[in-house]
Amino acid sequence: MMDCKDYDDDIDRIDKELTDLKSQIAALQKAKIDAGKYITSVDKTDKGLTFTLNDGSSYEVTNGVDGEKRREG
Numbered sequence: 001m002m003d004c005k006d007y008d009d010d011i012d013r014i015d016k017e018l019t020d021l022k023s024q025i026a027a028l029q030k031a032k033i034d035a036g037k038y039i040t041s042v043d044k045t046d047k048g049l050t051f052t053l054n055d056g057s058s059y060e061v062t063n064g065v066d067g068e069k070r071r072e073g
Contacts, residue, residue: 021061028061047063
């Protein structure tokens, strides 16, 4: 007989990460895009994604960790 794994914890973890990513993207939208900045490039990192803006600043959206400013232009 096969054992059935309970995936509730996995689903909860993925749901939390998705919620965190949505929150980070919304913050990027409000703080940067709505202020007239636009994305010039997106780079994949080992932590997530780095969005570079037209003013030279960049914003990291990470997997399950709050985004952080990487550099200001």
